Amino acid sequence: MPERSTPTSKMLAQTIGFNKDQVLPVAFVVCVTFIGYVIIRSIYYLYFHSLASLPGPFLARITDFYGGYHAWSGRHHYHLYELHKKYGPVVRYGPNRVSFNSAVAVKDIYGASKPLRKSAGYKALLLSGNIFSLFSSIDKSFHGKRRRIMAHGFSDAALRSYEPIVQERIDKFLEILTKEAGDDGWGVSKNMSRLCAGLTFDVMGALVFGQPFKILEDESGLSYVIDAIMSASRSVGVMIHLPAFGKNNILFKLRGFFRLIFLSLQDIKNIKAFLALSTKLVGEKSAQEAAKAAGEDIVKAQGVPNKDILGWILDATDPETGERLSINEVWSEARVLIIAGSDTTSTSLSGALYYLSRNPVILNKLRAELRSTFDSENQIWPGQKINSCSYLKHVIEEALRMSSPVGGILWRETTVDHTVQGIRIPAGTDCGVPIYALHHNTEYFNDPHIFNPDRWDESIVGNESVTTAKSAWIPFQIGSRGCIGRPLANMELVLTLARIVYGFDIRVDESKRAIGQTDVISGYTEFETRDQLTAETIGPFLQFKKNLER
Template identity: 30%
Template sequence: MFAMLVDFASPVSLDWLTLSVIPILFYYFVYTIYSLYFSPLANYPGPFFAKISSWPNFYHSTTGYRHIWIWQCHQKYGDAFRFKPDGVLFNSPSAYRTIYNSRANVKKGKFYEIWPRNTQNINTLTTIDKSAHGRKRRVLNSAFSEKAIRSAAGFVSEHVDRWNEVFLADNDGKEWTSPKNMSKMADYLVFDIMGDLCFGKSFELKEPGENEFRHMPHTIAEYMQFMYPASMITQSPMMKFWVWLKPRGLDSLFESMLPKNIRSYYEFVEANVARRQKEEEVLKRSDAEEGRGRNDLFHYLFNATDELGNPGYNTDELYAEANLLIIAGSDTTATTLVGFWFYITRNLRVYEKLVKEIRTAFDRAEDIQVGTTLSSCNYLQACIDEVLRAAPAGVADLVREVLPGGLEIEGGRLPEGTQLGVAQWSIMHHEESFGDPWTFRPERWIADSSTGVTPEDVARARSAFNPFTIGAGNCVGQKFAMEELLITVARTLWRMDARLVPGDNLGAGSSKLGWGSRDKNHIVLRDAWISIKDGPMVQFRKRVD
């Protein structure tokens, strides 16, 4: 019966098929010729298929190694290459400043529109409108004031001390502990700190035993690995309807399909925002004096005001910002801690020099607090900076879109609508800026005639070093993150010795991987906007002087 209705072998059916296909083929033929020869970006080099299609960019985002592909393209095509028909990526300090400075004639690309759960759940990071972003950022800045950061330092120290205790809990501390996967251990510590600071309630992930939220770091990583390629699809001119569909049913569909573990995380955040909001409202009505309540980050978010003295955030915005602080705040610090243990346990000279500095500067671990003594530990700071360079928490580009009027950059002019950016992995491994970017060398950050590092060398490296980005979109919590890292590393190495598990290569490069990932002495990160990591396996014991 079906064959009687539709006979695809008949001449009429073949004619209709031909008439349908020919216009499509003609369109793509014209589009290809335009993209290759007549586009305003035609003079930029790049992979052939990337010049005519967004699919190479999308494909590499699904592999987890898009940042390596970008780095490879820079090696082939230079400091500027066309990564899709309407996009160019750059790799120089001057291009970075041109794109990301506060006055640049650009805005955030549609990439950011894919992330909000719904139209109410938009945080500072995913706000594209410049004026709206400016308002939210000014309010958020007040939550990260000097006073707020000083209040937070005590919470960090308490969690780090308990983290150290857990490490040694499986023996008397005199022998090496069982191997610890530092990706998991770092995630647990930082999630607990951020939960405590945002909600006044730790997730308790670092504690032994069962925990209903222990899946959260892994769940968020899986969520980001799914959403990251999806956000790349929205950059395709043919598929921008994805963003258009979000408020028209797509958000609701995704909400109904959320896995149980992601839903439980959202419920946890919502419940704690509601609890902290109620606590702050009670304190406000009672006119309680400053310091009586819990001065965590939520306290400052709740009490923040705009220029007119109105509340800085409504309830939906409080939830969105709290969720952002947990994910963004935990990822940066956790990735840096993982990178630290990866490199410090593979470089004995650096390890011994750092341990000596820390244990000489402080008489007790409890003395390690934010202050002049910690700030004077120059080699500790240099080690953290070198980790931020060698293992950046965000390896990809923060995509921007050129506004009307175009943009002058690196001797060329990009028209309105062009997508552009600088990938962090590439700029942090820029040979002209760092000389030996694949070598872990903290000394590069300290001018010293004995090591041959000149002030000009340090300045050149600093020009390409923007781990927290710059301009209006820079990391609002960067000062807190640095203090968190310094306290964690210093207290841990004051108390304990550390070593890489003999023969461990988890998270390291391998000859089986592609160009740019083969060095076993260099960390391998996967790109999902955040950095996905695993390992290294490290053992600890009480310090032996």
């Protein structure tokens, strides 16, 4: 009986130019060649590569998909902590990637003038048009120029002008804490991750675009912005760990398509809406600035702050070149600022509240400090008095250590052969220090899983201990790529925490006590972050009651 061929197999054979009888043998040869290639490549990475002598998990040493998988799980910061416990201070975390867990490595990798730049993986952040921002830029001279321009929006004068708008949003936030209070005065249980995100997104909306998103009031319908940012950072958070996306190849060109793999239809809708909203707001902002330049002070007339971050940035010129940013560049920076400035600060706030609510002795000590410094809650403003509250500062430092909003590893690529932690690393290698692992390294922190603000107090633990701890504390990263928004984040954290603790009793919603906490080390619970470049968190679920006693 003559053999019957299906139309599909015929078509396939015709398309690729083979007789149909040759398809199977050719497929076999292709598979064997591919498997042979993978085996030879793996043998090279395992035994002959310049990093071959460094310890690490078998799969990590032969493929970047190992790191990609753990980034996708959202727990790669905890995983790196475990790997360093198992393998020691140096772990090969990819064929061409090395993770170091020491304060020496922090200086060697991120320190000023070291021969490293951001890893090519950061290109996964680029949207179509390939416009680099301060955050995503890789080229050092581009970054230096852009940082000089952006610095105008974060100067002392700029920060002072932001104080009233930050305070106005905190007023709204505090109002919500006890809004639906029962007869006993306790408000209903709140998911603090969501509420703090409402606060910090509102603040960033107001500071970047000159108008709060009013997510706290829940009247603008803009709370999808929080979800849009979360889902966008979920997808790029994985791709940033896959250096293949940063090379100028087909994967880079198709990065938009790959991002979709990690997103639901609702995520895509939210992200598109956020991009459209930010385009609209940047357009309005630049029109306002143009009108202002023409003498028409529309911004003032509308009762919004006279200068917000975009205002400073639109006005600013590079001191060396006199250049200004184009409207597309401003748009790109605006998006990044909303993302980098909101989620991080809200995670820090939620983390601090998590630890305070579970440590009444620490909470009371902090309240005592604030009440001995201020006569009333509405006196709490930036300035010398709040700066003198050292316990408040230590509580924030400790919360940022325990549950850092950026807990994973920030990759940097060596541009020449370079020595890190005493090890010669060839040019073109990605190096980094995983923040969660370093913040829980017993060389720098005794009992690292215990929340203990006193570890930052020289008068209690001594000079040397605090210096050692500080050398390994990097929630904002160090060096030229360190966080430009740190003073603003600090202002938000200090004011919000001080005003909550001064004016409210806090209790844990027992029915949801375990939600949002993790057991990295059995016996110790910590506020859990799902790391994806920035962090996704749930809870703590807390109740508040106005405390008027003095």
